[in-house]
Amino acid sequence: MSEENLTLAEVHEVADPMRVIQEKLRACMQCGTCTGSCANSFAMDYTPRQLWRMVQLGLTDELFNSKTFSLCSSCYYCTLRCPRGLPLTETIHALKQLAVAKGIAEKKGARFYQTFLDTVRRYGRVREMELMARYFMIMKSPMLPLSFTPLGMRLMIKGKVSPEMPKFFGPGKMDAIFRKVKELEASS
Amino acid sequence: MKYFYYSGCSLEGTALEYNISTQAVMQALGIELIELEDWTCCGASAAETLSELLSMVLPARNLALAARMDQDCDFLIPCSACYLNLRKVDEHLGSDEGLLEKINEVLNEEELSYQGGIKSRHLLDVLATDIGPEMIKAKVKRELSGLRIAPYYGCQALRPYGGYDDPEQPSCMEPLIEALGAEVHPWRMGAKCCGAGLMTTKKEVAIELTSALLKAAKGADCIATVCPMCQMNLDSYQKQVSKTGGENLSISVLYLPQLIGMAFGLGEEDLKLGLNMAYTDSLKAKLAEYRVGITHQ
Numbered sequence A: 001m002s003e004e005n006l007t008l009a010e011v012h013e014v015a016d017p018m019r020v021i022q023e024k025l026r027a028c029m030q031c032g033t034c035t036g037s038c039a040n041s042f043a044m045d046y047t048p049r050q051l052w053r054m055v056q057l058g059l060t061d062e063l064f065n066s067k068t069f070s071l072c073s074s075c076y077y078c079t080l081r082c083p084r085g086l087p088l089t090e091t092i093h094a095l096k097q098l099a100v101a102k103g104i105a106e107k108k109g110a111r112f113y114q115t116f117l118d119t120v121r122r123y124g125r126v127r128e129m130e131l132m133a134r135y136f137m138i139m140k141s142p143m144l145p146l147s148f149t150p151l152g153m154r155l156m157i158k159g160k161v162s163p164e165m166p167k168f169f170g171p172g173k174m175d176a177i178f179r180k181v182k183e184l185e186a187s188s
Numbered sequence B: 001m002k003y004f005y006y007s008g009c010s011l012e013g014t015a016l017e018y019n020i021s022t023q024a025v026m027q028a029l030g031i032e033l034i035e036l037e038d039w040t041c042c043g044a045s046a047a048e049t050l051s052e053l054l055s056m057v058l059p060a061r062n063l064a065l066a067a068r069m070d071q072d073c074d075f076l077i078p079c080s081a082c083y084l085n086l087r088k089v090d091e092h093l094g095s096d097e098g099l100l101e102k103i104n105e106v107l108n109e110e111e112l113s114y115q116g117g118i119k120s121r122h123l124l125d126v127l128a129t130d131i132g133p134e135m136i137k138a139k140v141k142r143e144l145s146g147l148r149i150a151p152y153y154g155c156q157a158l159r160p161y162g163g164y165d166d167p168e169q170p171s172c173m174e175p176l177i178e179a180l181g182a183e184v185h186p187w188r189m190g191a192k193c194c195g196a197g198l199m200t201t202k203k204e205v206a207i208e209l210t211s212a213l214l215k216a217a218k219g220a221d222c223i224a225t226v227c228p229m230c231q232m233n234l235d236s237y238q239k240q241v242s243k244t245g246g247e248n249l250s251i252s253v254l255y256l257p258q259l260i261g262m263a264f265g266l267g268e269e270d271l272k273l274g275l276n277m278a279y280t281d282s283l284k285a286k287l288a289e290y291r292v293g294i295t296h297q
């Protein structure tokens, strides 16, 4: 694809993902409605409103060091209430993707999601107990399973999940789909 | 009435009782559920944090399975996260020109394709809008009178895609609860967040949110939920929340179709009440009273 013949859509596609996010937030007028609507802002180091400002100003280091986006529970209150109609929760997801791509995502959260998706790739569906077992192994954190113990044990007692050990290797049901997604994303 | 039925992963595991009671209630109402044999995970909240395209392709694969079945009906989805993901595909097709083409380029790997246009509906929407309190009332065999239920909607059944209820002050569960002969617990917490996935990644924060909900539910006999994540967060950490808060906050958290099924006179096996973690003795005793006099079909 030569530079001169790009259509508008293609320009959008090859743009720096941070620029795309900045573009989406350009209309933010810093009214703070999003922060006031966020149930988790009490635990954040920067409020959602401050986060958008950092995006606008291109303060990427501060941005990706902040705990704000890993504290978003996707409740969509900010998206619902923003007077400018900005897609805020989706923007948080886009920032999370960028953090993972840059290898700066918070380890615990990112690994959990990676483990989750690898289970999907392998089986097509997620068996919850197996997901937890794999996650504990990958994190190699002896303390982590303890924080899940009440839930995991009770699930097992209730017979909801089987305590089988996970299989790590072998081809997956969704390999072709995952491969193609990767290929398309690499070329865009 | 018939629907494609997308149960999703949680309903095969931790939320098995939601799956079984939904199917039992739909059967009692004479509604046909068409299972998609080869359905796969919708991506949950994991795909969207790692890849935009994957977060579209995973739900779209299920829509594509339905598209080739030559049946003209909507999806019925009990899990709020699955509902959001499946519905998101069509919501984005309108505004993102190249998206459908990209999705199909990937789905082509499995010789599937999707052209858009299949409606994804939450179970609550179907119960409140298509079925409605009248039709439910007509099937009630034993009113749940004296039972006070706190209607809990959570987030993603209502936001960002709703359209069937107010996204901040929802009320569509109330006439359904009243149709069962039960009483609605008056509270304003029905649309507040339970902490969702933060329970796995930032537990302290999620616990704050669930404890606010459990406190506001005091005075109710149980909480009715329509989402496996909400049920799990409200149900599984009650001991811890009670301990931190210094007061007993234990309460039964049942799925709405379990309560509807109770009033329909369905059996324990059809509703799997024993699978809910917090199924308090006081509620058990109350429900046992209602069961007296119900003759089984």
Ligand code: SF4
Pocket: A027, A028, A029, A030, A031, A032, A033, A034, A035, A049, A052, A081, A082, A083, A084, A085, A086, A088
């Ligand atoms: S509510 Fe919207 S306009 Fe107001 S600060 Fe938040 S993002 Fe900006």
Ligand code: SF4
Pocket: A034, A037, A038, A039, A040, A041, A048, A071, A072, A073, A074, A075, A076, A077, A078, A079, A088, A089, A092
């Ligand atoms: S979607 Fe995330 S950032 Fe927005 S209000 Fe909810 S928790 Fe806060």
